[in-house]
Amino acid sequence: MRSEFRREELTMHPRKVRYGVKLSNRSGELPQHWATQRWMRLLEDAATGQVLTEAMEYAKIGQTRRLEISGGSFLGPVQGRRRSSDTTQIELDTFSHEQWIEVVEAMADQSLYAAKMLSGELPQNVEDLFAPFGVHLFPTDPDQLRPSCSCGHDSPWCKHTVCLGLLIADKLAEEPFLIFTLRGMPADDLIERLRQ
Numbered sequence: 001m002r003s004e005f006r007r008e009e010l011t012m013h014p015r016k017v018r019y020g021v022k023l024s025n026r027s028g029e030l031p032q033h034w035a036t037q038r039w040m041r042l043l044e045d046a047a048t049g050q051v052l053t054e055a056m057e058y059a060k061i062g063q064t065r066r067l068e069i070s071g072g073s074f075l076g077p078v079q080g081r082r083r084s085s086d087t088t089q090i091e092l093d094t095f096s097h098e099q100w101i102e103v104v105e106a107m108a109d110q111s112l113y114a115a116k117m118l119s120g121e122l123p124q125n126v127e128d129l130f131a132p133f134g135v136h137l138f139p140t141d142p143d144q145l146r147p148s149c150s151c152g153h154d155s156p157w158c159k160h161t162v163c164l165g166l167l168i169a170d171k172l173a174e175e176p177f178l179i180f181t182l183r184g185m186p187a188d189d190l191i192e193r194l195r196q
Contacts, residue, residue: 010081017079020062023170028060030166031173038138039169046142046165047157055162059170064088067167071184074144074168078160080151084095088160090168091146094184102133104193113115122176137179 023030026118030036044052058078065077067083077085088098095103106129107113116123130137139145147161171178177187 005077005170012081013062014061014081015056015079015083017061017063017065020079021064021076021167021173022062023166024174025170026060030058030169031175032033033176035108035122035138035176035179036169039165042139042142042145043162043165043169046145046147047155047162051155051157051159051162054159056182057164058159058163059166064163064167067164067171069168069178069181071186074164076164076167078149078159078163082151086160088164089151089159090164091148091180092144093156093184094134099135100185103129103135105189106132108194110179118191118194120177122179137183 012086025031030040036179057121057132058080063079065079067074067076070162073089073091075089079085084153089119094110110129113123113126113129127137142157145165147156147158149156149158149160151158153160168178168182177190180187
């Protein structure tokens with residue numbers, strides 16, 4: 001009698017995704033923006049070389065069906081070699097309302113920071129504003145991120161979660177204020193508060 005639960009057959013290569021989310025540079029090179037590099041250090045500390053290589057290939061060819069970003073998380077179904085996509089998510093802590101009030105006030109008090117941010121530039125030393133409040137804008141250790149994937153890999157940092165992380169690293173070059181959204185403050189809200 002055949003088992004009712006058969007192992008799903010894997011294809012040799014990842015199943016093609018039409019109109020998937022890809023890295024902006026098709027060669028797979030990530031932008032040299034400081035925010036991208038800061039995020040990449042987390043991924044390099046979290047994943048092995050082979051996982052990073054496979055994840056980069058997935059990100060390059062667009063194996064992520066869509067990318068959803070909200071306060072405290074980003075998620076997306078990533079298509080691998082199985083028939084169905086893997087449900088993949090990475091979460092990080094958001095700041096409290098009180099912490100955001102303190103940080104925004106500190107930004108407003110520093111005219112140089114406020115001017116740069118109002119002109120759409122994220123200063124490289126922006127972390128200096130967060131330090132007095134005991135928080136970091138960018139996570140400093142992979143343990144501060146909570147990856148999860150339905151693929152059942154031994155490590156939560158599988159090629160699917162790392163692929164998702166690479167797409168965020170890529171987006172941070174063009175939208176560095178995305179890091180504020182990930183920490184619980186949409187960029188538009190932040191700019192509006194600075195103007196006030």
